[in-house]
Structures are given as C-alpha cells and as structure tokens.
Amino acid sequence: MKLTKGGGMYVASTLLLGVSAVNTGNNLLFLIVAAMLAFMAITGVLGWLNIRGLALSVHLPDEVYAGTDTFLSITLENRKRYLPSFLIRVGVLGGSTSFLLVEKNRPQSGSLLLSFPVRGPLQLAEASISSPFPVNFFVRAASLPIRQECTVFPAPRALPVPAPGGKPDAGESAAIAAAGYDGDLAKISDYRGGEPLKLIHWRLSAKHEEFKVKELTATAAEPLLLDLDLIPGRDLEQRLSFGTFLVNRLVKGGRPVGLKLGERVITPGSTRSHRLKLLTELANYGKN
Template sequence: MRFTKGGGLYVAATLLLGVSAVNTGNNLLFLIVAAMLSFMATTGVLGWLNIRGLALSVHLPDEVYAGTETFLSVTLANSKKFLPSFLIRVTVSGRATTFLMVEKGRAQSGSLLLSFPLRGPLQTLPASVSSPFPVNFFVRAAAVTVFQSCTVFPAPRGGMVPPPGGKPDAGEAASVAASGYDGELAKISDYRGGEPLKLIHWRLSAKHEVLKVKELTATAAEPLLLDLDLIPGRDLEQRLSFCTFLVNRLIKGGRPVGLKLGERVIPPATTRAHRLRLLTELAGYGKD
C-alpha cells in the first residue's frame, strides 16, 4: 500500500487532530479523530477486497523482437468474488493499462506496448495489480508473476539483400505461395507481432478485439543458405540482427532460405513455421 498526495494530507491531518485531542482533552476532537480513523480503516478494507480474487494472464504474439515494441494482450478475470472490481491498474514490465470495471464472473481484455532489451527464451514477466478504489487516498497493490513462455528474437537490422536469382533447379524444392509484401491479398489473419504497420487492416481491426493483418502472396525464387559466420557485422549480435532481417525479408518475399550455424545446417524452405524455426535458432545461438 502507498499513499497518494491526498492520502498523505489526510493521515497528517488525522495525526495532528489526534495530538491536539490528547493535549487538550477535548471530547469532540476525540470523536472526530475516531471517525477519521474509522473511515481510513473502512476504505483500506474495501481497497484490499477490490484487488482480491483477480486472475491475470497475458499473451504475446508469435513474433517478438528485441528492442522492438509489440502488442501484449492482457486479460483480467474476476471469478472468485461476488462483487465487481473497480479502477484496476495492471502493470507488466513497467507498462500499464487500466480497467474501469471487472464484473463478477467475467474477463476483461486490454493491450499495451512492450519491449524486451535482450534476445533469448522468456519464461516469466514481472507484473502488479493495483487500485486507488474507493477513494484516491491509498493505492493497494499486489505483485504478480506471470508465466509466459516465449522466445525473443534478435532485433532485425537491415542491409543489402541478395537478389532472387531465378527459380530452383530440378530436384530442389518446388515453388509455393508464400507471404509477401507486394503480392495479391491471400487472406486476413490475426496480428502476430512481426508484420509492418502498412499491412494492418485498420477497418476490420476496429470490429474485433485483436488486430487484423493482410497476408499477401509472393512467388518463390532460388533457395539460399545463410552462413552466420559469413554474415557481415562487427560482432555476433550485429550479425544475428542482420541475419534475422534477411530471414524475414527473403522468406516473406517468397525465397526459400536455410541456415548454417557452425557445423549445423537447416535446409531451405519458405513456410512460416520454418521461418520461426530459423528465428528461434538465431535467438538461442550462443546462449548455452
């Protein structure tokens, strides 16, 4: 619990009147101090009950990049109380969102922008639930550890992109339709965290609780094997960032891409699952 500015003044006034009542022996002052203490206790109990019984869960998109803000979905459920909760502030990793009312037996959803500074696996997120209810004198808060299994990919940093170079030779993987940036509209899907803003379907997103994005088609090109040791960069993190950019740019453009990490080789492909596998390998490289 912490005091707001108004709460600090209220406590100071209560203490001042209490000291005056003891020094003067005035019964009226004693009654006023008792009423003020009762009000403080009542609001404290109501504030404590207001944040009890709330279940917090979060959901990150499939694609989260280090140093890049992405939308985090926050769900707050009130399933253990008979009364609704009011003015609930949820803070996750320093970013906050507010729920005006969480009704009994129902869940409320919100979103906030979050950024992670380092690549690699993520298991937990620091969070807290707080509220100034019923009066803005005291803020009750409870720390919560949110378990969210996620992999933070290296921050993509652009550079020169290898040219397509034509179609695959006989015996290689056949060309397939893949997501791109400039093709025809293939379908509408949920926002996953890696799509550029120009692909967000704002009109359709306004009708749903989650953002919707347009997936465009693109034609496949010659397969390419990216060797991390040959990627330009002054250090490992810069090479990983450039390699992440190349994987996203080329596969989304329809080109089959593989990856060579030391002696390990991952054959080229164009599917989204393959792209996420390559990004996961880059995210965990050198972390062991």
C-alpha cells in the same frame, strides 16, 4: 501499500486532532478522531477487497523482436463471489494499462506496449496490480503470477538481398513474379516471336487474327543456405540482425532458406513455421 499525497495529509490531520483531543480532553475532538479512524479502516478494508480475487493472463505475439515496440495483450478476470473491482492498474516490465471496472464473469481485455532490449529466451513470471479505490488516500498493490514464456528475436537490420536473377533487391513493396516456362499461368498475351510452340494457346488463337501465347510464372527459386559466419557485420549481434532480416525477406518472398550455424546445418524450407524456427535459432545462438 503506498501513501498518496492526499492520504498523507489525511493521516497527519488525524494525528494532529488526536493529539489535540488528548491535550484538551475535548469529547467532540475524540468523536471526530474516532470517525476519521473508522473511515480510514473502512476504506482500507474496501481497498484490500478490491484487489483480491483477480486473475491475469497475458499473450505475446508469435514474433517479438529486440528493440521493437510490441503489444502485450492482457485479460483480467474477477473471481470474487460478489464484489466488482474498480480502478485496477496492471503493470508488466515497466508498462501499464488500466481497467475502470471488472465485474464477475465478465473478463476485461487490454493491451500495453513493451520493448525488450535483449534477444533470447524471455520469461514473464509475474505482473503487478494496484488500485487507489475507494478514495485516493492509499494505493494498494499485489503481484499476480502470469508465467508467460517467449523468444525475443534479434532486431532485424536491412541488408541488400540477392534476387534469384542475381540483381540486388531494391526493397519494392510488391513482389514481381518473374516470367518462366514451367510455372503457373500468369496471363494471355500476343505472340511476339521466339516463344516455344508449347506456349501457344491454340484454341484462343483460332478466335483471333493473331496468335495468343500463355505467359507462365517462373518456377520456385533455388534454395539458399545462409552461413552466419559469412554474413557481413562488425560483430555477432549485427550479423544476427542482418541474418534475421534476410530470413524474413527471403522466406516471405517464397525462397527456401536454411541456416548454417557453426557446424550445425538447418535444411532450407519456405513455410512460416520454418521461418520462425530459423529466427528462434538465431535468437538463441550463443546463449547456451
């Protein structure tokens, strides 16, 4: 319980009137002091009941990166039998969010912004709740267990990415599919000469004066194995940050990527679950 500035003045006034009542024997002062003490007791009980019977659950996104602001979703539920809760503030690791009213069987959702400075496993054991209700004399607080676990990935740092054709990736916002001969149909275009006969669209060409050819996308890029020891960087943390960026950029671009961490080798893959597995390996590297 924390005493606010207004609460301190109220307590000081009550004590001053109490001393005056004792010294003067004035019954009116005794009645005023008794009323003030009764008010303090009633508000204390109401404030205590206000933060009881609450349950809290939190949810972190699948991807949490060190040094990056992350939204933590919070759901607050009132499990008291009758009374609602008012003016509830929830705090987690220095961040906080407020709920004006939490009624029974009507969970309220909110979010707060957190930043985790260090990569690796993270455990959120408990959160704090507090409230100045019913009057801002005392702020009552309690702790609620949340038991939330996640892995904080290394902070990604940009590094030039080699494209399948050997040219450096300049960071375009949209991926451009390379032309090929064995992929999916991309579009129909005019015959320019030099295209293989198998690419000529004979049925469509019969309806036009010029030959029409099928343009196909290139087949999947060659799998890539990233060796952490060969990634440039002044220290391990910077190499892990570069590795995180490379894994995200390449896998999202459709290229199968694997990892070599010392003597351990993780075979290439291109699914989202595989990407998260690689990021988890990078986050936990050297932590055990």
